[in-house]
Amino acid sequence: MDKHNQALDTATSDASVRSRTEPSASQGEAWTLSRRRSRVVSSFFSSPANKAGLVIIALFVLAAIFPVRWLPHNPTIVNPGLRHTPVFERDSEGALYLIGTDHLGRDMFSRLIYSARYTLAVMVCSVFVATVTGVMAGLMSGFYGGFQDSLISRLVDIQLAFPIVLLAILVLAIMGPGFINLVVILGLSDWARYTRVVRSATLSVKACDYIEAARAVGVSDTHILLKHVLPNVASPILILATLAMARVLLAESALSFLGLGIAPPASTWGGMIGDGRNYLFEAWWSSALPGLAISVTVLAINFVGDGLRDALDPQMERQRTAE
Amino acid sequence: MTRYIINRILQTIPTLFGISIISFALLRLTGDPAVLVLGLMASEESLEEYRQEHGLTDPVMEQYFNWIGDIFRGDFGDSLRYHEPIVKLLRERLPATMELGLTALTLAIVIGVPVGVFSAVRWNTGWDIIIRTVVLFGQATPGFYLGLLLILTFSVGLRLLPTGGRGGFSHLIMPAVALSTFMVALIVRFTRSALLDVLRQDYIRTARAKGLAERYVVYRHAMKNALIPLITILGMQVSILFSGAVITETIFSWPGVGRFAVQAIHARDFPVVQIMILFMASVIVFLNLIVDITYAYLDPRIRFN
DSSP, rough: HHHHHHHHHHHOOOOOOOHHHHHHHHHHHHHHHHHHHHHHHHHHHOOOOHHHHHHHHHHHHHHSSSOOGGGOOOOOOOOOGTTTOTTTTEOOOOOTTTTOOOTTTOHHHHHHHHHHHHHHHHHHHHHHHEEEEEEHHHHHHHOOOOOHHHHHHHHHHHHHHHHHHHHHHHHHHHHHHOHHHHHHHHHHSSHHHHHHHHHHHHHHHHSHHHHHHHHTTOOOHIIIIIIIGGGGGGGHHHHHHHHHHHHHHHHHHHHTTTOOOOOHHHHHHHHHHEEEEGTTTOOHHHHHHHHHHHHHHHHHHHHHHHHHHHHHHHHHHHHHHHO | OHHHHHHHHHHHHHHHHHHHHHHHHHHTTTTOOOHHHTTTTHHHHHHHHHHHTTTTTSSHHHHHHHHHHHHHTTOOOBOTOOOOOOOHHHHHHHHHHHHHHHHHHHHHHHHHHHHHHHHHTTTTHHHHHHHHHHHHHHHHOOOHHHHHHHHIIIIIIIIIIIOSOOOOOHHHHHHOOOOOOHHHHHHHHHHHHHHHHHHHHHHHHHHHHHHHOOHHHHIIIIIHSSHHHHHHHHHHHHHHHHHHHHHHHTTTOOHHHHHHHHHHHHTHHHHHHHHHHHHHHHHHHHHHHHHHHHHHHHHHHTOOO
């Protein structure tokens, strides 16, 4: 564990130099760790794009947990009389429809917020499935090598070769759309990236002396993998998982757009675009605005993901100082 | 080099094998083919007769190998919906997809590479920042959403372009732009960072130190090495292109294989989808094989790793 922090710090230039000159070993390590942490945090927050990204993601999460009864209108009640009310328009009772209504007369603004929870839930669960599957496969593949490694590497190749959208459409068409099915297919279409990264990181960690030492004193493989190898690959996993959120959100919105998303009246933003798609001529807002929400969210996630990579990845850091 | 090529080709065999197994399994998961063909109202005798006739009572392994054997003989089966050979149906629709895909790919390269180079050469100037911002938006916009926005603007609003269908240039322009945007963004980002990486290397400093013109340094010395990694993302591009084509063709009613696949899925015409997945995945595997071999040829370090 200590060694791992040191190894990371060696890459992050000056901190490691100072830790070596530090008189007390235990003090020095704690000091280095906290310094590294504050360096990462301050480097992350030095970029306005990262801050803006975090604010947008916070708004997204807030929308997702926002109580339904506090919304200006009920997002699921169908009201044919108000069908395609334009943006900023009021109904006969004076209630405002900030961004209009959809083809069933439901308030778009309330629906947009109401859909955020499903959008977020599908996204987070899918990335969780992908991360757990991918990391486990990567650890096994890199640590044990041999037959398991070849088998997993071939599976990675197969996964990367499959036209994901088509496969997802087919699987959802067979199994039927729904939350669980959507999460499983999105998760299983994205695990291979983690496996590749974790495998190569595991290979390099495995060669370190302290792994040998841990084995020599009889530490179990599971313990070594979870306590010694996994922390070393935590940064790339975090970066990959953040960027995967954006990718999964895009893939989910495409599937929901095609009508293979979660069951109505619940919906995700992609599903809302799909609903509005047939009414482009009458009500541009019903498909254009949910799409804007997707774009802005994906943009924010990408900002944060890139920011995390710059702050956590020593190699990138060195490049920046070289510039 | 020969050794590397042989190794690399041998690697694709298990991959293709796995892909064929998954494609086969997917079709079996869709239920009893006899019921799919004859319908739910068919009598048990006629179902049984169909199963006997088509070898569906054989062991699964045998069915799989028969299926693979048929494919190697060029018999890809019939569509349940059209009662015609799948190959014929796909062949009719492939030109439309090729037209759209190649236009999008060309657009992506013709726009993406120069813009990426420009952005790298003007590193950290106003131009670079503008380009990077636009690229980030391009990567954040789903292709189908961009397609809808284009339709809203140019068909609904300005009434300049048709909303869909295949015809002349005016039909092609919107789907091609919608399909290529994500790739353009990817290529700009990739070219920019590859060129920046190369421009930081010692031999570039040497070239500058000996007084070569900056133009010469960038285009003669740096570009050669920066463009090599670009080949690797071409394999990725094709995968994006296939997935994108499915969605884009659906939005713009483009009569290609992607839209055909979506229609086939909705019509529960699963043998068609099975062959399409097998076809697309094999194309991606072969392209990646070619990309890797080209890459190893251009960059000898790869071969010895």
